[in-house]
Amino acid sequence: MSTFLRQATCVARNVSRTRAFSSTTTARKDLVQDLYLREIKAYKPAPVAKDAHVGVVKAYTLPPTPKPPVLPTDLAAELSAYDAAEPGVAGASAQATTTEAPTGADEFLTFLEQDLPKKEAHH
Structure with a gap:
């Protein structure tokens, strides 16, 4: 019978811990969520005018x-x-x-030393 009593007390302890834990979580409320849901439910969109597109949309020609x-x-x-x-x-x-293309080596070297002609900037 002693094993039965030990098991019963262990179960009683686990139940008391579970109840204490679960009771604290249900008591808490999410205030931000409640406020958000209340505002969403209370929102009424403004009615759209039938001729809302006038002045915004151009006529097609x-x-x-x-x-x-x-x-x-x-x-x-x-x-x-x-x-x-x-x-x-x-x-x-x-x-x-x-x-003109240079014909000799000296002419080629002087051709390379010359400045490049300036081009107009195209913008």
């Missing part, structure tokens, strides 16, 4: 229709002028004439 290209009156003369023109880049021909 179609872009103007493009005009069809017109053929030149003297097509043969323009084609012959195009055939006679030299192909190439516009800036490359002027740059090639100003700088």
